[in-house]
Amino acid sequence: MAGTVTVPSPSVPSTPLLKDELDIVIPTIRNLDFLEMWRPFFQPYHLIIVQDGDPTKTIRVPEGFDYELYNRNDINRILGPKASCISFKDSACRCFGYMVSKKKYVFTIDDDCFVAKDPSGKDINALEQHIKNLLSPSTPFFFNTLYDPYREGADFVRGYPFSLREGAKTAVSHGLWLNIPDYDAPTQMVKPRERNSRYVDAVMTVPKGTLFPMCGMNLAFDRDLIGPAMYFGLMGDGQPIGRYDDMWAGWCMKVICDHLSLGVKTGLPYIWHSKASNPFVNLKKEYKGIFWQEDIIPFFQNATIPKECDTVQKCYLSLAEQVREKLGKIDPYFVKLADAMVTWIEAWDELNPSTAAVENGKAK
Amino acid sequence: MAGTVTVPSPSVPSTPLLKDELDIVIPTIRNLDFLEMWRPFFQPYHLIIVQDGDPTKTIRVPEGFDYELYNRNDINRILGPKASCISFKDSACRCFGYMVSKKKYVFTIDDDCFVAKDPSGKDINALEQHIKNLLSPSTPFFFNTLYDPYREGADFVRGYPFSLREGAKTAVSHGLWLNIPDYDAPTQMVKPRERNSRYVDAVMTVPKGTLFPMCGMNLAFDRDLIGPAMYFGLMGDGQPIGRYDDMWAGWCMKVICDHLSLGVKTGLPYIWHSKASNPFVNLKKEYKGIFWQEDIIPFFQNATIPKECDTVQKCYLSLAEQVREKLGKIDPYFVKLADAMVTWIEAWDELNPSTAAVENGKAK
Secondary structure (H helix, E strand, O other): OOOOEOOOOOOOOOOOOOOOOEEEEEEEOOOOOOHHHHHHHHOOOEEEEEEOOOOOOOOOOOOOOEEEEEOHHHHHHHHHHHHHHOOEOOHHHHHHHHHHOOOOEEEEEOOOEEOOEOOOOOEOOHHHHHHHHHHOOEOOOOOOOOOOOOOOOOOOOOOOOHHHOOOEOEEEEEEEEEEOOOOOHHHHHHOOOOOEOOOOOOEEEOOOOOOOOOOOOEEEEEHHHHHHHOOOOOOEOOOOOOOOHHHHHHHHHHHHHHHHOOEEEEEEEEEEEOOOOOHHHHHHHHHHHHHHHHHHHHHHHHOOOOOOOOOHHHHHHHHHHHHHHHHHHOOOHHHHHHHHHHHHHHHHHHHOHHHHHHHHHHHO | OOOOEOOOOOOOOOOOOOOOOEEEEEEEOOOOOOHHHHHHHHOOOEEEEEEOOOOOOOOOOOOOOEEEEEOHHHHHHHHHHHHHHOOEOOHHHHHHHHHHOOOOEEEEEOOOEEOOEOOOOOEOOHHHHHHHHHHOOEOOOOOOOOOOOOOOOOOOOOOOOHHHOOOEOEEEEEEEEEEOOOOOHHHHHHOOOOOEOOOOOOEEEOOOOOOOOOOOOEEEEEHHHHHHHOOOOOOEOOOOOOOOHHHHHHHHHHHHHHHHOOEEEEEEEEEEEOOOOOHHHHHHHHHHHHHHHHHHHHHHHHOOOOOOOOOHHHHHHHHHHHHHHHHHHOOOHHHHHHHHHHHHHHHHHHHOHHHHHHHHHHHO
């Protein structure tokens, strides 16, 4: 591994949650000064930095953080020909970090995201909230009108079936953004000055059967439960599309979570998204996606995974075949993407032989 | 009509929203002193008071309100033998008010609900928020992570299909409660001191295909779009069950809204729910429902309405037949309920001949 540096820090809080069970994955092309603001919350954890773009460039990481860093040369060396499934010049490359992590949980954050404040003015420990979200159950099978029933001061309301109150395991926690909202290029263009200033104090489960737009900016998940479905697709350099990496992962992941009865939460925590990306550049990247998503959404809404698929890998390979068959008709890109989805699973299993073995054992 | 009194008030605000298109329906057994607190918000509107219990009792309504009042004798006189579908000694009787209303919109509220305050300390005009909810579209077909995309300062996020941004017509607006949460008897018993103090500043669409527990305490709907589905069932006197009236309506309504591509919102506005009902009395009422709902929920989750049902009435009659056939096996009560559902539609069409005619015309 390139650039592995471990510096124990004296300022580590006494008992950070899941300290040895969670990696923070950060894709970047620049010096990681943004970590200074996150120091009180992130320093106890191990970072996996995925350096995008020119591998000869040196990325500066503030002192005191424990991290490993991978650039494109590392990715090519580790994955060999399978490196083709990892995007280049697009933040989709972050999923390489999910693959090399050895931890149960992953939190991923963009380097233009800062610590937000709650309405009382207190700094929000986004990571802590994600961990709380992941460690408490979800409620995908029935809607609770008072939001997260497991939260202090809340519960299931009248009319909520008692047999469903145990909930489901939570696979994904999707956090939101204050300041710059995650808009597409057309909306950015129409509303250049819109800022999100509304703090909605809620975490909710995205119901079973419902798709949502998953943003990769502020996202945590349980690698053991859903890791192999968190592939961010083929985007950026050499590809006809960008900015659909997290969406793609979100749609695939949600269909698989629904199949495996796993939960997906959205809402808290907020981060402060500091700056809007260029809407003209974004429009160029999104252009085809804006058309394609009109077919992709119905495709995922109607996708069913065969009953015998009882592992994430099997579910994902089934989806890959459906993508090839049904979306391949829209554009040859989707055939290439389906190939990459298969390669991704092969690479995942290669780097995570124990999981692969367990999964195969389970399947017998 | 019994007890119709119209007193124009000098304190009516200049332009209350939908003043002549909305009725406020209140079921009660006591003097309506609670209206004093609502005066600034409700006085411009027409009230329909459904007096439950002893019809010889006189219900006092504060001066200055424009209202009509129906007691059991009125209901029996107006509906004749069809009055059997209207519950007695249960707030389920409120749906009689929906039937006799001549307005496009209905807001219904319990008489133990008071004006809540938002986090800034300002009185919440619950009715105004419901009207806003009803007059703006819903988004049942895809989930928006920033909640209501039509709200000032919000929009659809990246990855939301453009073809779905027109949304759907909103049929129902379900409001929430600060202070006493709407818990069932077992939860009340386990958490006697739990109060809801969390103000979640959000309105969201309950996604298509997702059921939720609809509470009748603070609820508004578009009568023209969904009125005939808002039947609160057979509860209370002579029935084996209580406190499932609004739940029943919510499940039927949601299945029909999904079939007709109508939207249902939940969240804001909050009201202040002043006092918890007696959990022991509630347990007695809910007892059978707690068992039955374990079968009722899967029944509604799997219910499908034939394509040719293109009016609320037809959808409702189709549901009634399914209730008779499938839930009738659980208990004879559901056969009686299915009969009552049919009677309800007959009574609705009798009292609303123009809608019935339009609906029939549409069906030809």
